[in-house]
Amino acid sequence: xxxxxxxxxxxERRKKLNKENESLxxxxxxxxxxxxxxxxQQTEEVLLELLDHLLKAQANGKTAKDVFGEDLKAxxxxxxxxxxxxxxxxxxxxxxxxxxxxxxxxxxxxxxxxYLLHLLFDIGSGSLTFPIGSGISIVILxxxxxxxxxxxxxxxxxxxxxxxxxxxxxxEFLQLWLICTVYIGLSLAVLFxxxxxxxxxxxxxxxxxxxxxxLLVATILFNHKYRMxx
Amino acid sequence: MSQRSQLLKGILxxxxxxxxxxxPTYGYELSMKLQEFGLTDVSEGxxxxxLLRLQKENLIIGEMVKSESGPKRKYYQLTREGEKxxxxxxxxxxxxxxxxxxxxxxxx
Numbered sequence: 305x306x307x308x309x310x311x312x313x314x315x316e317r318r319k320k321l322n323k324e325n326e327s328l329x330x331x332x333x334x335x336x337x338x339x340x341x342x343x344x345q346q347t348e349e350v351l352l353e354l355l356d357h358l359l360k361a362q363a364n365g366k367t368a369k370d371v372f373g374e375d376l377k378a379x380x381x382x383x384x385x386x387x388x389x390x391x392x393x394x395x396x397x398x399x400x401x402x403x404x405x406x407x408x409x410x411x412x413x414x415x416x417x418x419y420l421l422h423l424l425f426d427i428g429s430g431s432l433t434f435p436i437g438s439g440i441s442i443v444i445l446x447x448x449x450x451x452x453x454x455x456x457x458x459x460x461x462x463x464x465x466x467x468x469x470x471x472x473x474x475x476e477f478l479q480l481w482l483i484c485t486v487y488i489g490l491s492l493a494v495l496f497x498x499x500x501x502x503x504x505x506x507x508x509x510x511x512x513x514x515x516x517x518x519l520l521v522a523t524i525l526f527n528h529k530y531r532m533x534x
Numbered sequence: 535m536s537q538r539s540q541l542l543k544g545i546l547x548x549x550x551x552x553x554x555x556x557x558p559t560y561g562y563e564l565s566m567k568l569q570e571f572g573l574t575d576v577s578e579g580x581x582x583x584x585l586l587r588l589q590k591e592n593l594i595i596g597e598m599v600k601s602e603s604g605p606k607r608k609y610y611q612l613t614r615e616g617e618k619x620x621x622x623x624x625x626x627x628x629x630x631x632x633x634x635x636x637x638x639x640x641x642x
Binding site for chain 1: 580587607
């Protein structure tokens with residue numbers, strides 16, 4: 305069984321928790337899952353064990369705090385500390401998958417969008433012209449921004465757990481909105497502010513669409529082989 | 535960390551290894567056995583960080599097995615290194631138990 309199978313089992317068995325235990329357990333799940341550098345496999349295995357234990361304890365009238373201690377956050381920290389680091393090969397696999405995915409979407413949108421604009425409204429020249437140096441720099445900087453954005457998002461989600469009072473929905477929404485707006489703004493700024501340098505390349509939109517399709521198929525095959533999303 | 539938990543940590547590891555040696559065991563069963571043997575002071579959940587550490591140190595391995603009576607569960611068993619670690623725990627424990635008992639009772 306791989307981590308995805310455990311996640312599915314977890315989703316099914318979790319339904320048997322009562323309201324109080326479900327809310328406490330979900331906080332534990334989110335707090336433990338949002339550690340990007342920990343082995344996904346070990347994380348999901350231990351989460352399922354905790355759930356099975358809690359379900360049995362619940363049948364005897366106990367709550368998560370009776371089983372794991374009053375300070376659930378401290379208990380989770382103790383667990384996280386003992387979960388081994390993710391294997392480098394899995395990290396590489398995930399990063400490759402993200403890059404493939406991103407490239408497939410960008411090339412398909414650019415290609416189809418540019419082609420249609422040219423075909424239907426006679427806008428643009430029917431091909432994309434850009435300096436290669438700027439192009440590569442934009443891609444690298446945007447990938448870097450994406451990574452930072454994901455890390456900040458994970459930190460934000462992790463910090464939203466184990467709150468005594470229900471946090472204000474609007475404040476949470478505003479915080480998320482700010483994180484996303486800054487990210488999108490910076491990504492676009494990189495695109496527009498990048499100076500032109502390097503040899504100019506000229507690619508016809510049908511070529512870009514073809515490239516996008518190849519990348520899309522590669523993404524799907526990669527996902528199928530390594531079960532990245534299911 | 536309190537003095538009690540410092541002392542307990544190593545001993546609990548030894549107890550967990552002993553119980554797993556008797557027969558492959560899963561988490562809940564393990565914590566119930568510890569309670570049955572009288573270690574009621576230990577909170578039920580405290581075995582899971584220890585189980586993770588013992589796996590990391592390659593002293594035990596866990597395997598998902600379909601049980602006759604219930605759903606798929608992770609059963610633990612000792613590795614060869616785990617057997618050795620348990621033997622050495624027992625050896626050290628035996629050599630400590632008597633002298634410590636004698637000392638804290640005032641030497642008689």
